[in-house]
């Protein structure tokens with residue numbers, strides 16, 4: 001088992017931005033577990049599977065060939081060998097990922113892949129259940145959150161930068177719905193591990209959050 005930093009928290013709290021910076025600083029690899037759930041969701045969408053059809057989801061999950069590689073330090077998610085990174089960040093895929101990730105078969109398959117990666121390398125891994133389920137023995141666990149308003153604003157700005165129009169109240173409603181689903185699901189719900197440090201990024205800059213995590217890593221690893 002390599003060294004690890006486990007970062008959990010709700011959608012839009014800044015986990016991936018921060019985790020990438022921390023990984024770079026420490027020379028660890030960054031593992032974006034949400035991207036794996038999104039790749040599974042993309043496969044389900046491509047197969048035309050209904051998001052409520054548990055049996056079809058489980059069957060597709062058995063067939064799905066998802067793997068991870070690294071190109072210039074960047075995580076690449078491969079679906080049957082195809083680099084699908086460019087298709088993962090849509091609202092449609094995010095919503096399907098939130099629905100299909102409640103399924104224990106989907107979780108079992110992707111958790112095994114995540115644990116294998118952490119066994120081979122030093123990792124900064126982000127997701128919802130990293131400190132509680134995937135890497136329960138990690139010595140450095142962070143729970144990163146921010147208010148739903150701030151998270152909606154960040155998402156809105158991100159879309160505006162890409163020239164996409166969006167309705168901020170709809171974004172916030174989606175965020176609240178997704179949080180609720182992620183936090184109340186039966187298997188591996190999103191929650192702060194008992195030994196995780198809580199960081200609320202609502203009023204902090206990226207630099208401040210990065211430094212707070214690096215300070216924890218220095219103490220704990």
Ligand code: DC
Nearest residue numbers: 033034035037097098101127128129
């Ligand atoms: O972090 P993200 O928005 O890319 O994640 C997409 C969905 O995947 C999210 O709604 C919940 C799910 N997920 C999960 O259940 N467990 C993880 N470790 C990571 C993501």
